[in-house]
Amino acid sequence: MKHSETWNSHSAAETIERARWFGKQLKAGTVIALIGDLGSGKTTFVKGLALGLGVRDAREVKSPTFVILHVYEGSCPLYHFDLYRLDNESDLETIGADEFLGDPQTVSVVEWADRIPQILKQADFKIELKRSGETDRTIRMDSLERSKSSGR
Numbered sequence: 001m002k003h004s005e006t007w008n009s010h011s012a013a014e015t016i017e018r019a020r021w022f023g024k025q026l027k028a029g030t031v032i033a034l035i036g037d038l039g040s041g042k043t044t045f046v047k048g049l050a051l052g053l054g055v056r057d058a059r060e061v062k063s064p065t066f067v068i069l070h071v072y073e074g075s076c077p078l079y080h081f082d083l084y085r086l087d088n089e090s091d092l093e094t095i096g097a098d099e100f101l102g103d104p105q106t107v108s109v110v111e112w113a114d115r116i117p118q119i120l121k122q123a124d125f126k127i128e129l130k131r132s133g134e135t136d137r138t139i140r141m142d143s144l145e146r147s148k149s150s151g152r
């Protein structure tokens, strides 16, 4: 992937396919921050990522409703965080996610990553999804310089 790229997806299937291709190239330890409104396609993107990482059944991938973290077993495990329910007092330590996020053996992907600014500092990729029509989504992917202060 180039440093930054924006593309238009015309269907959920297209988003999944592109995310699958992206997921195939990811190395363990990678952190991906997803940003976008309700229904913009974050979980759909995670389904593709999971397939790319060798998770057999993408139906396992759901927005974690009452839990913050789901784990899927693929060729490399995928940690799927969803911060939607967090209040703005929360940080990575209070939710206990700091022990998981960026684990060198796994790939981490975080829905609503912008709820905790600390996550963007640790992220290798920032992916923003915007609804531009019934089944159209504008998806911007940025590869980030990881902040030196993250201590890793």
Ligand SMILES: Nc1ncnc2c1ncn2[C@@H]1O[C@H](COP(=O)(O)OP(=O)(O)OP(=O)(O)O)[C@@H](O)[C@H]1O
Pocket (backbone or CB within 6 Å): 009, 010, 011, 012, 013, 014, 015, 036, 037, 038, 039, 040, 041, 042, 043, 044, 045, 063, 084, 111, 134, 135, 136, 137
């Ligand atoms: N081009 C597209 N890309 C992704 N999803 C699409 C697209 N077109 C339609 N959809 C549909 O939009 C919905 C996106 O829902 P999804 O759960 O992925 O969003 P989300 O961003 O995770 O929402 P939430 O914030 O509630 O977790 C799905 O029903 C999906 O099928």
Ligand SMILES: [Mg+2]
Pocket (backbone or CB within 6 Å): 042, 043, 044, 062, 063, 082, 111
């Ligand atoms: Mg979701």
